[in-house]
Amino acid sequence: MTSLKRTTLFQALHRTYSDSTVLAIALAGTALFILTLLTLKGQIEQHLQLVARTIAYSAEAAVLFEDRGTASEILVQIAEREQLRAASITTLDGRTLASHGFEGSGLSGHVDEAVGRLLFPDPIGAEIRSGNRRIGKVAVHGNGARFIVYTLQASIVGLVCITLFFYAARRLARRMAQRITNQLQVLAAATHGARLKQDFSRRVPPFDIVEFDQLGKDFNALFAELHARNLELTARQYSLEVANQTLSQLALRDGLTGLANRRGFIERLEQALAEAKASGSKVGVLYLDNDRFKRINDEYGHAAGDALLVEVADRIRGCIRDTDLVARLGGDEFTVLLDSVRDVEDAILVAEKILAAMVPPLPVGDTMIVPGVSIGIALFPEHGRTADQLLIAADQAMYTTKQNGRGHYRIFDPAIHRLPTSGD
Numbered sequence: 001m002t003s004l005k006r007t008t009l010f011q012a013l014h015r016t017y018s019d020s021t022v023l024a025i026a027l028a029g030t031a032l033f034i035l036t037l038l039t040l041k042g043q044i045e046q047h048l049q050l051v052a053r054t055i056a057y058s059a060e061a062a063v064l065f066e067d068r069g070t071a072s073e074i075l076v077q078i079a080e081r082e083q084l085r086a087a088s089i090t091t092l093d094g095r096t097l098a099s100h101g102f103e104g105s106g107l108s109g110h111v112d113e114a115v116g117r118l119l120f121p122d123p124i125g126a127e128i129r130s131g132n133r134r135i136g137k138v139a140v141h142g143n144g145a146r147f148i149v150y151t152l153q154a155s156i157v158g159l160v161c162i163t164l165f166f167y168a169a170r171r172l173a174r175r176m177a178q179r180i181t182n183q184l185q186v187l188a189a190a191t192h193g194a195r196l197k198q199d200f201s202r203r204v205p206p207f208d209i210v211e212f213d214q215l216g217k218d219f220n221a222l223f224a225e226l227h228a229r230n231l232e233l234t235a236r237q238y239s240l241e242v243a244n245q246t247l248s249q250l251a252l253r254d255g256l257t258g259l260a261n262r263r264g265f266i267e268r269l270e271q272a273l274a275e276a277k278a279s280g281s282k283v284g285v286l287y288l289d290n291d292r293f294k295r296i297n298d299e300y301g302h303a304a305g306d307a308l309l310v311e312v313a314d315r316i317r318g319c320i321r322d323t324d325l326v327a328r329l330g331g332d333e334f335t336v337l338l339d340s341v342r343d344v345e346d347a348i349l350v351a352e353k354i355l356a357a358m359v360p361p362l363p364v365g366d367t368m369i370v371p372g373v374s375i376g377i378a379l380f381p382e383h384g385r386t387a388d389q390l391l392i393a394a395d396q397a398m399y400t401t402k403q404n405g406r407g408h409y410r411i412f413d414p415a416i417h418r419l420p421t422s423g424d
């Protein structure tokens, strides 16, 4: 697998800008340099033309009278002043009246001469006239010295300009790349933060680059949507939790009396037993059954029976501590959980309190009834170690109370009662 060479956006942009700047400067510089050389050559040729004409004008009389001395003097004077490679004055019939050859000395002299030969291989001429009559001609050969000097000057100026331009372009490119990456970094940070923290309340600021600004607006709209959905989900989750709690409360409650039901009672009893096992304390369980309840139903109706059950539930609740629990197991059966009792005496006290609470009669139909109850008592750990064993023990004790005349309490007695073993 080929490994992907990674680079930051800033590096990529900066490199691209720098490369294209160098290329543009190199191309423009080269074109400008060539143009400068051509212009320079043209200018020097025009100057040579002017020099040839000046010689022709100055030497007119000397040529007319074929005065070689004066012609030569004029030629040498101008040729040396103008640093010509060579110059000559000839008559119309081709005789040379004067000639001059510039001999360069040293390396620079030879270079000047070689460049002159290369750039101006042909002589530049001018006619010598006397009135309207042609009487001779001048030929001059250009030297490279002037061209080299001008070229060097143009190159130095060009190089300085190019360097300045390059640094300015580099700075601009850097600033541009920085601007783009900064805006992209803000977008990236917002997206990253939103993903990591699931926080869609963040918003990105407006950007001056249109495309990024549009992207930022889209991000903000998306974040706002996700934020609203998140809030909606949280609200839904909350109401589901509340509904779940209510349902589980209902599942553990008795609909008629509002007391805990069998499931709620067993759950709480198991909790109390676990704590008691850990702390070495005792737990009491009271099993209550209304006496002759069927008769009340039969004589006064089911609604009257229900009202009596609710009243009995209230009276039992009034007899226990907040830390204890009353439950309706079903029908006319109730249980009481006594948390952290010291001994059986504590349970007996509660049972007696409940029996006393039943004494006041309550109106049922057109008569007054005393809601009698029979109670069985069992204690952890003496009469059972599990919730089931304790309930059975208390139930058996309650059953014995019923058999012995009702309206009393009885404590589980292992000598009389028998707890089921795991095989029963």
Ligand SMILES: Nc1nc2c(ncn2[C@@H]2O[C@H](COP(=O)(O)OP(=O)(O)OP(=O)(O)O)[C@@H](O)[C@H]2O)c(=O)[nH]1
Pocket: 256, 289, 290, 291, 292, 293, 294, 295, 297, 301, 302, 303, 304, 305, 306, 309, 330, 331, 332, 402
């Ligand atoms: N009103 C009413 N009656 C109920 C409800 N659940 C059960 N019962 C009745 O309660 C009566 C329970 O009677 P039992 O406990 O069997 O007998 P009892 O008449 O109380 O006699 P002993 O328990 O022996 O004193 C039955 O008639 C059931 O139909 C209820 O929710 N409301």
